[in-house]
Amino acid sequence: MAVTGLLFPCLAIVYLQTCSGRATHSVPNYTAPEPQSITEPYECRSDASLDFCVKDNCKMRWKPPGTHHCSTCGVCRLGFDHHCPWLGNCVTTGRLKAFLALLALTSVTVPLASLPLLPILRTHVIAALAASHADPWATAVWWNRPYSWIFCGGPPGRWVVGTLLGFRVLREQRIPEPSWLSGSLVTQPHARMVILVGAATLLWLFAVAMTIVVAVGVTRSQTTLDSACTRSGNTARTITNRFVCIPYSDTPDSFGSTSAVQWTPATPGDRHEPHNTHRTHPILITERVYDLGWRENWRRVMAQPLFDHGMPCQGVYKWPKMNPTVIRRMKGY
Numbered sequence: 001m002a003v004t005g006l007l008f009p010c011l012a013i014v015y016l017q018t019c020s021g022r023a024t025h026s027v028p029n030y031t032a033p034e035p036q037s038i039t040e041p042y043e044c045r046s047d048a049s050l051d052f053c054v055k056d057n058c059k060m061r062w063k064p065p066g067t068h069h070c071s072t073c074g075v076c077r078l079g080f081d082h083h084c085p086w087l088g089n090c091v092t093t094g095r096l097k098a099f100l101a102l103l104a105l106t107s108v109t110v111p112l113a114s115l116p117l118l119p120i121l122r123t124h125v126i127a128a129l130a131a132s133h134a135d136p137w138a139t140a141v142w143w144n145r146p147y148s149w150i151f152c153g154g155p156p157g158r159w160v161v162g163t164l165l166g167f168r169v170l171r172e173q174r175i176p177e178p179s180w181l182s183g184s185l186v187t188q189p190h191a192r193m194v195i196l197v198g199a200a201t202l203l204w205l206f207a208v209a210m211t212i213v214v215a216v217g218v219t220r221s222q223t224t225l226d227s228a229c230t231r232s233g234n235t236a237r238t239i240t241n242r243f244v245c246i247p248y249s250d251t252p253d254s255f256g257s258t259s260a261v262q263w264t265p266a267t268p269g270d271r272h273e274p275h276n277t278h279r280t281h282p283i284l285i286t287e288r289v290y291d292l293g294w295r296e297n298w299r300r301v302m303a304q305p306l307f308d309h310g311m312p313c314q315g316v317y318k319w320p321k322m323n324p325t326v327i328r329r330m331k332g333y
């Protein structure tokens with residue numbers, strides 16, 4: 001009891017945090033760099049340019065890698081994972097830690113809080129079943145009918161419906177409840193206890209399933225959005241519509257030059273700019289460009305603060321490190 005008394009406030013605080021900042025949190029507010037000034041591989045569009053958002057109020061906001069425009073919230077989000085309808089907010093990479101905490105707290109708190117209800121539920125169900133069997137009406141419309149064995153999901157459904165009928169029978173025999181606080185709300189057999197525990201079970205199963213989905217995503221450094229795109233992608237298609245641009249210091253002649261972009265130097269003096277040739281490489285559907293191994297992927301998520309400030313991201317943009325195996329494949333060695 002003391003444990004759940006402690007868990008509920010924690011759950012509420014983490015829940016409020018993950019719900020907060022819907023209009024501002026993780027919204028990128030960075031000035032886009034000039035592509036020719038970038039010297040490390042970066043995610044780009046097919047022509048080596050950067051991506052900008054023209055939807056809603058984004059007004060040509062630069063979309064750094066991993067940014068996705070959430071049409072429900074009407075803003076761009078850095079590290080978008082998915083929009084959670086239960087929170088009415090987006091879950092982003094920067095908030096995965098808080099989201100995991102919320103899921104873990106739910107997975108622990110819900111069964112702990114439901115445990116004391118189980119013996120009460122048991123007595124209610126036994127009372128309802130006895131009343132149902134003893135009642136001539138319930139026997140006539142349900143227990144004696146062959147369809148009760150198949151109608152509601154087979155033999156288990158026979159007992160579920162029989163129990164609910166029992167609660168209906170008991171309603172006629174119920175003592176009027178003097179007040180909401182008298183305790184009869186819990187002690188008198190009533191279908192609400194079944195519904196409450198049923199809802200708690202569903203919530204618990206959902207939280208556990210979501211915990212597994214998110215944990216697998218963190219391990220593979222794959223957002224829910226990435227996995228959805230990979231799944232919906234035609235299996236015959238081996239290429240996503242995402243590209244990586246690698247800056248080279250060589251001249252474009254050394255490549256097939258089909259996808260090489262040579263930047264015109266801004267001033268004539270810049271003619272010997274070191275990385276003036278950018279070549280784009282399509283990302284294969286099987287490649288996870290930001291996967292740095294499970295250890296590093298988890299470290300990156302756990303390094304985030306549990307409670308962020310909920311404000312747009314600004315300052316100096318730090319390009320995320322890319323999977324060296326993918327870069328090597330693109331460079332052709």
Ligand SMILES: *[C@@H]1O[C@H](CO)[C@@H](O)[C@H](O)[C@H]1NC(C)=O
Pocket residue numbers: 029312314
């Ligand atoms: C974005 O950043 C600029 C300064 O770089 C600032 O003036 C502006 O208010 C910021 N916008 C938002 C929505 O925070």
Ligand SMILES: [Zn+2]
Pocket residue numbers: 053054055058061068069070074075076
């Ligand atoms: Zn946008």
Ligand SMILES: [Zn+2]
Pocket residue numbers: 070071072073074082083084088089090
């Ligand atoms: Zn959203």
